[in-house]
Amino acid sequence: MEKRYYPFSSYLKKTFNKKVYKITLDGGFSCPNRDGTISFGGCIFCDETGSYSRCNNVKNSVQMQIKKSIEKLTKQFKAEAFMAYFQSYSNTYAPVDYLKQIYDSVFLDDKIVSISIGTRPDCVDNEKLDLISTYKYPWIEYGLQSANNKTLKLINRGHDFECFRRAVIETKKRNIKVCAHIILGFPNESKKDMLETAKKLSELEIDGIKIHMLTVLADSPLAKMYKENSFYLLNMEQYVQIVCDILEILPKTTTIQRIAGTGFSETTLEPKWVNRRFEILNLIDKIMIQRNSYQGQNYTNKKIS
């Protein structure tokens, strides 16, 4: 079925004229919000894995991770083109020489057509961005989670919205595409707050978005909070309605990289429905049809310079 939003897979197909498979990599990085530079506890929803790559891990070099993934995907799907995605922790959190070495190693295989680097907005600077801009079709994925500074404080992000905004502007100046990660359902946030985050992202004309439902992971500080004083978590219908509102607010050009995930059922305490990926995706399609709405329908074209 034709989607009423702009899936990332369509962007990849349009850009490279073939299906591009993502290879998730673990570059062995850490995170300043976990190692004590900013804090020891990390963001309250994060567990010790720091959203790690479940396909690859640092026991293998980046080159070896790529080799094994390409072999597997080629055998399984006859895949021909790949995007290297550094997922775990903060993948720009190292000296620029070291980053160059790691990122360069990705492109030793010419089937890698693009690179995407997940990081925090306070872990980039001009030198690092200049380096990243030299690679083929570069993307940076910034964790924001919410544009509300009170929420950012509550969840112990260690940076504010201004920091994110500055990073996005500097990144886009260098023609590096930006994907933002946000989380819906923080206990202090109303629907209005969540839509305000979407509005601020649309003003920045971000190139991609990953939307997550707040999940309580075992061993995260949030799990402790939840056990001590359980707070309300959105149900699937509420989550989906807000996702549809967000899609309507974002520009048509923003690629939708994630609106439902599979998660890790064994470490997800609540809500259990987040693992029902296809049900969530189908409900989003259904609600967009019921509303007769499309991505960008409520985009106001107010640009932040």
Ligand code: SF4
């Ligand atoms: S920045 Fe990422 S890795 Fe670091 S604590 Fe927060 S969610 Fe975890």
